Each structure stands twice: as structure tokens, then as C-alpha cells.
Amino acid sequence: MEIFEAYDLTETVWSAAALTGHDPKTVKRYVKARASGRNPYEREPRPKMIDAFLEKIEEWVEQSKGTIRADVVHDKLVKMGCLGSVRSTRRAVNAAKTAWKVGKRRTCRPWIPEPGRWLQFDSVRCSTPPGYTGARVWCRVVGDELSITARTSSGDLSEIWRHQLSTPGVPQIIDAHYPDHPDGRSVHQPRLRPRSEAEVAFVGIGPGAGRWLKEAGPAGASRIRAKTAHAVELAVVLGSDRGDQALGLAAAAGRFAEDDLVSVLEHVAASKHVGQVVRADEAHSVQNGTIAWQALGRQQRAAGESRAD
Structure with missing residues (x-):
């Protein structure tokens, strides 16, 4: 029988202890915790030496944006007169960082599956x-x-x-x-923030370059830096407008191989009409079909019938 069930039945600590086989002090502690609204299955925190410095620890964690180390915090607390151990400081810093991250954590709108x-x-x-x-x-x-x-x-x-x-x-x-997530939409994609001179030069080609850069990563493209540098060289020679158009078309078509950008530029240079962009997948392939195989059996049967005649 559970402690609370026994106590609610007998309404006495000693009788509930006798029914459950627990010490009367344990039963009294559980009943007192429930009466005060606390969780009886959680231990009541005991006072610690570091409690008087918790507000200062939270202040340092907030100022450092959760990057301050526990050993640095402990050295500061020792100078302030704290007599606690390094382990106590480490636990307090970890708790403060966890509480700080909760307020800074990115929230995700739940995925609603289609029935x-x-x-x-x-x-x-x-x-x-x-x-x-x-x-x-x-x-x-x-x-x-x-x-x-x-x-x-x-x-x-x-x-x-x-x-x-x-x-x-x-x-x-x-x-x-x-x-x-305003109006139920997902978080907007972050803006491109080029840092090096090469990145600034590539993004400066135009919006097509930014689209190419965003699509190349998820597509698993390799040697991104070499390809962007080559694109900058082509844009200098042929013009930013043509380079930007070619990069946008390459991104839309998912073409991120070594010579894909040159092929797209040659197509644009030939003044050919840019039709609907199609990605190569199972539905669109240049491989020959197997419809020609259907005539193999018919030819053999026709040959056999002619010999029989």
C-alpha cells in the first residue's frame, strides 16, 4: 500500500507507517510536503555556502552570454569571500547557464502531419x-x-x-x-553575410549568386570556394548581368558540377530561349527507353512462321 493511500485511509502517521512498513518520520515528511504543495518525491534543497552568491553568478553568465567558465567564476567568488568548493561552483554555473539558455533557445513550431x-x-x-x-x-x-x-x-x-x-x-x-513564427510560418532564412573579400565579390555579382550559394550547400556541392572564385572571374570578363543570370539558372536546375556554369553561360551567350528549367530525376531522364525491346519476340515468331510455311 502506498504512503498517501494509507494516510488518507487512517489519517494518522503511525497507522500509515505500520501499513506501509515505512518509518513514521518518512511518512510525516511525505505528508507535510504534499500539504505544502511541494513534490514529495523531490528532495528539499538544503542551504549551501554558494547560495549567497547565486545572483552574482547569474549576472556573470548573463553578461558573458553563457560563455564564462566555472573556474573563472570560482576564482572571482574566492576573492569575494566564498568558502565553497570548486564542485559547488561548477554545479551552480551549469545551472545558471541552463536557465539562461532556456530563455535564448530557438523554438520550433510543431509539425502537424497530414491525416x-x-x-x-x-x-x-x-x-x-x-x-x-x-x-x-x-x-x-x-x-x-x-x-x-x-x-x-x-x-x-x-x-x-x-x-x-x-x-x-x-x-x-x-x-x-x-x-x-509569424502567422504560422517558419523562421525566415538568414541573410547572407559574406566576410572575406572573395565572398563579398561573389555575392556582389547579383541575387543569382546568393541563390546559387544557398542551393549548393544542401545539394552537397564540393569545392565551393574554387567554383565561386571561378564565377567571379567569369563575371569580370563577361559582365555581372550574364554571370548573375547563369548562376540563377544553375541554382534553379541544380547544376553545381565543375563545368556546369560554363555550359549555362554558353547557352546564354548563344541567345537561346531559356525554357522551363527541369531538374534531372527519375521523371526526367535522357536514357533510352525499352520500348524497342518489344519487337524482339515478335521478330522471332515471325521468322518461325515463315519457315513453317
Whole structure:
């Protein structure tokens, strides 16, 4: 029998201890924790020497944007009179960095699968307000609503949001919970930020160069620096307009090989009409088909019939 079940039945510490086989002090501690609203299965934190310096540690972590080392923090605390150990400082710094990263963490809008096309393991998804990404929450049904409770920054458990009950496959997503995803859209692609002179020269060719650079990475293109340098040389000789047009066409067609840009430039130089750009895939191939094989069996049968005649 569980401690709380035994205590709720007998309403005395000694009787509950006798039924569960636990020490009466343990039963009393669990009952007292539940009465105060704390989690009885979590140990109550004991005071530490470093507690008086936690605000200073959080300040240093905030100023350094989570990059300050624990040994540097410990040296500063020793000068301030802290008598705690290096291990205590390291734990406090790690906790402060974890809390700092929670507020800086990038949030992702949940993926909503299309019914009938994807296998979904959970039944209902519900969003939480900003600041609770990765945090543990407790959900319970209250009437026709789902109440979400979490531990706030003050350490207390409180309700942070309520959703209307839904059905499997219909998640309850609130756009206000994802401020980085306006109108349900994903985060915009970051802008190109060239640093070296070669990168500045390549991006300066035009928007086609930027598109080529964005498409080349996901496509697995190799020797990016050599190809961009060659593109800059071609743009200087042939002009930025033609170079930019060729780079844009190459990016749209997924052509990132060594001589692909030269081939596209030759096509543009010949003043040929640029038709619909087609990527090479299973649906578009220049390989000969097998329809000619259909005549093989017919020719043999025809030869056999002529001999029989």
C-alpha cells in the first residue's frame, strides 16, 4: 500500500507507517510536503555556502552570454569571500547557464502531419507559452479543458495555460506561443553575410549568386570556394548581368558540377530561349527507353512462321 493511500485511509502517521512498513518520520515528511504543495518525491534543497552568491553568478553568465567558465567564476567568488568548493561552483554555473539558455533557445513550431499519410504516435499536441521549451509540464482534464501546470521561475507549480479538449490528430496550437513564427510560418532564412573579400565579390555579382550559394550547400556541392572564385572571374570578363543570370539558372536546375556554369553561360551567350528549367530525376531522364525491346519476340515468331510455311 502506498504512503498517501494509507494516510488518507487512517489519517494518522503511525497507522500509515505500520501499513506501509515505512518509518513514521518518512511518512510525516511525505505528508507535510504534499500539504505544502511541494513534490514529495523531490528532495528539499538544503542551504549551501554558494547560495549567497547565486545572483552574482547569474549576472556573470548573463553578461558573458553563457560563455564564462566555472573556474573563472570560482576564482572571482574566492576573492569575494566564498568558502565553497570548486564542485559547488561548477554545479551552480551549469545551472545558471541552463536557465539562461532556456530563455535564448530557438523554438520550433510543431509539425502537424497530414491525416492518412504519416504515422503519428501521440494523440493530441498542445502548445505552451514561450519560456517552457523542454520543461516538464503536468496536464489534467478540467471539465472540457486541458490544464497545463509547470514550475515557474519562482519555483512554484502553477497553471500556465488552458486548452479546449481536442480529438486525436487535431492539435491545439496557439500562434501567440511561437513569436518567431509569424502567422504560422517558419523562421525566415538568414541573410547572407559574406566576410572575406572573395565572398563579398561573389555575392556582389547579383541575387543569382546568393541563390546559387544557398542551393549548393544542401545539394552537397564540393569545392565551393574554387567554383565561386571561378564565377567571379567569369563575371569580370563577361559582365555581372550574364554571370548573375547563369548562376540563377544553375541554382534553379541544380547544376553545381565543375563545368556546369560554363555550359549555362554558353547557352546564354548563344541567345537561346531559356525554357522551363527541369531538374534531372527519375521523371526526367535522357536514357533510352525499352520500348524497342518489344519487337524482339515478335521478330522471332515471325521468322518461325515463315519457315513453317
